[in-house]
Structures are given as structure tokens and as C-alpha cells.
Amino acid sequence: MDSGFFAFQASPNIPLLPPAQEILNRYAEHPPCLNEGRLLPVLSNQKMNGYLKEIADLSGITKKMTTHTARHTFATTVTLTNGVPIETVSKMLGHKNLQTTQHYPKILDLKVSEDMMA
8 A cells, every 4th residue: 555545466556535544544553464464354255244234234224235235336326326437437446357347337227217117
């Protein structure tokens, strides 16, 4: 991590928002992170999905929440519907090919169509 950018092994640097930077800073001296050379404690998908379910239950969200759902929501609701260019979203998601990201806008178009028919 360098000056607000996070470097992945397989993709270029991406910018971090201040809240994400604060989270990484909190774990900078965390013994398990130091011992394993990681920025954050690593949880299994199963454990993370359990936490997401707990958050959904507390929030009154009835949709099944998973890490996949969270990533998809970020790509569509948080970025694309707020005008972030698809090329930027692609980089943020770590996609090597823009075509991988191009299915997200199609899902948004389908949602708009469904909402209009309701």
C-alpha cells in the first residue's frame, strides 16, 4: 500500500477511500496480519457469509447475502448507478478484461425493465 493506493499481486494499484484506509491502518500492527504478511485477517468465505447474514438479519434484509452478492452490489448499486465509468469499475474489481465487467450494466438494464413493468 502506498499513498492511498493498494497494490494487488495480479493487478495494478487501485485508490482507496479514507474509510478503507482507516481499516487497513487499524490492522497494521495486528499480530496475525504481521505473522502472515497480510493487510487484513483472512476469513473463509463461509465465515464472511455468516457475518453478512448476521448483518442482513439485523438490518431487516431478507435477500440472501454472500460475498458474491456484496461484490455484485458494489459493482452495480454503488458504482455504476452513481456514474462511475465501467472502465474504472473494471479496474476496481480487478478484472483483466473489460468484457468480464460488461455483464453488470446488462443486469441494471434488466432491473430497470422489471421496475417499469411492475
